[in-house]
Amino acid sequence: MPMNLSDVALFCAIVASGSLSAAGRQAGLSPMAVSRRLAALERELGVRLIHRTTRSVALTADGETFLPLAQTMLDAREAATATFSEQHEGLSGVLRVTASHRIGRALVVPLAVRLMAENPRLHVDLTFSDGIVDIVAAGIDVAIRVATLQASELVAVPVADNPRILCAAPAYLAAHGFPGRLADLDAHACLTLHAMEAWTFRQAGHPVAKRIKGQLSASSVDAVHAACIAGAGLALLTYWDVAQDLADGTLNNLALEDAEPEHLAIWAVLPTRQQMPARVRRFIDGLKTELVVSLPAQGR
The missing domain is CATH 3.40.190.290 (D-Maltodextrin-Binding Protein; domain 2)
Incomplete structure (x- = not known):
């Protein structure tokens, strides 16, 4: 029997909220119903995921192991749903982008305006800074950067030359x-x-x-x-x-x-994750298209 992703999502909600009752309120379920569904997930996995007390919950060692796997499954479901719904209904959700002030004004803003016009359900949140923004902590989907990149766990996608x-x-x-x-x-x-x-x-x-x-x-x-x-x-x-x-x-x-x-390039930097939302992919593809122009001789 395939794993019930609704139960997986409920497990993640319990961990995020810190209690069964809070997760139940978010899902419109009673604490007893939440407890039964968590128990069903634990039986399916054959392990105990959460220690319950009357006041709090805490992850077991197996729960700690399962949590990132659960989040990956939910990310994959979201990406699949978005991919097929956006084929018919266009891009949706919030696209969060950071860039330098000049690159942001010259390239990001015009592209964001066009994407919003083409996709009425898409919202764009822009953060322009000449410093380096911690995109993981800030919840940014994509950072447009020019500086030479240092080794990190972030994913860097080349967009265009920028000598x-x-x-x-x-x-x-x-x-x-x-x-x-x-x-x-x-x-x-x-x-x-x-x-x-x-x-x-x-x-x-x-x-x-x-x-x-x-x-x-x-x-x-x-x-x-x-x-x-x-x-x-x-x-x-x-x-x-x-x-x-x-x-x-x-x-x-x-x-x-x-x-x-020195030769540089424009990069799209993403948080470390396997699934790229369609709105992020379309933004990066649009930026690449915008930048397909003749560069000066020294940049070719």
């Missing part, structure tokens, strides 16, 4: 000239982020950290970007920070003879 671009405003270049080689940066005003004393380039296939200096440093990419457009100096920004500026001539892409900026 760094050395750039400056035409007014600055008219007044101070173009740098030709990496060493020439010493003679230029370089706009920096706080705690970033060096820019990473590649020379002959090897990474090189070039120490930089300038009159202005800032805590955000937005501030560096604005100062660069205003003609305050050179900036090292990612392609998707400056794509529109390069296209309309607001900024110039500076190619050095002996070095190229």
